Amino acid sequence: MFRLVVLLAGLLMLVSGHSLSDSDTGCDVVVLRLENMLTDLTKRVDDLENQRQTDIMDISGVIQEMEEMKDKNRRLERKLDRILKTKSDGRTQTTDSTKYESQTNLQSANLESQSDTRVPTLDQKTYANTSIVRDENTQSDSIAEEKLVKPDDTSTSKHQGRIRRNSSAILAPRQMNRVGPRNPTAFFTTLGHTLTEVAREQLIIFENVIVNNGGHYDEHSGVFTCDMEGTYVFSWTIFVKDGNYIYSELVRNGNAFAFSGTGDQHNVDASSTTAVVNLMPGDKVWTRVVTRTVGADIFASKSSFCGFKI
Known part of the structure; x- marks a missing residue:
């Protein structure tokens, strides 16, 4: 047995290019060298395994980037469809506005022609004196006609009488009903995709526009821009998953003026908040996250943001 071990050791030395010396002829030396070879092989196997894990991680990163690019392409396609739809709606609104102005001008011309109608000629023995007077009770203009009746030669009347008649009905054609704009400023939009793991002070962009009269809401930035001074109503709804x-908050020009809390530690929850605010042209309004639990998500479709001018 000892000879066999010595023979194997000699063969190993010949293969490795080293000669077998007299001092290395023991069994312990052979075992030590075999252990060193085994350690080196083990290290190489570990290095190969580490390289394999690194390659797997790189491949996973590439796959994730491809999925993100696909998702980004889908969002860009939806935005392009909305832009084309908005342009088409704008052309329709322009056509309706032109028709409305034409009808209004025609009605104004008809009313002016009616107001120019003259009073019929009176009998030679009577004449009418027409004047406009101010009614202090109703604060409206009216026409008072004074008709002077002259005595007839055969009449037994010895005096002249004045007949005063209030003819406010004559001014009726001049009065026009006030009609508001056909498409007042208003918008309604929902969340097109779920926002995962939202951050503090993150602006919430509701990109799925349903109504955007006037085009003052930007679905790309999530910001509404006021174009006319007045009072506006805003409302937003947030829907979160269970356990979060x-x-x-609702923000005007960087300053929050309305707040909302949604969810708890146990149940899926949603909340809606409505606020009324006075705006000037150029004022901007948007919604953003104040604080949240780590990993909180805002569900798409069920979360929305809307506003309109009173």
Whole structure:
């Protein structure tokens, strides 16, 4: 047995290019060298395994980037469809506005022609004196006709009488009903995709526009821009998954003026908040996250944002 071990050791030395010396002829030396070879092979196997894990991680990163690019392409396609739809709606609104102005001008011309109608000629023995007077009770203009009746030669009347008649009905054609704009400023939009793991002070962009009269809401930035001074109503709804909560706020020009809390530690929850605010042209309004639990998501479709001018 000892000879066999010595023979194997000699063969190993010949293969490795080393000669077998007299001092290395023991069994312990052979075992030590075999252990060193085994350690080196083990290290190489570990290096190969580490390289394999690194390659797997790189491949996973590439796959994730491809999925993100696909999702981005889908969002860009939806935005392009909305832009084309908005342009088409704008052309329709322009056509309706032109028709409305034409009808209004025609009605104004008809009313002016009616107001120019003259009073019929009176009998030679009577004449009418027409004047416009101010009614202090109703604060409206009316026409008072004074008709002077002259005595007839055969009449037994010895005096002249004045007949005063209030003819406010004559001014009726001049009065026009006030009609508001056909498409007042208003918008309604929902969340097109679920926002995952939202951050503090993150602006919430509701990109799925349903109504956008006037085009003052930007679905790309999530910001509404006022174009006319007045009072506006805003409302937003946040829907979160179970076990999380999100506090959000409504912001005007960087200053929050309305707040909302959604969710708790146990149940899926949603909340809606409505606010009324006075705006000037150029003022901007948007929604953003105040604070949240780590990993909180805002569900798409069920979360929305809307506003309109009173």
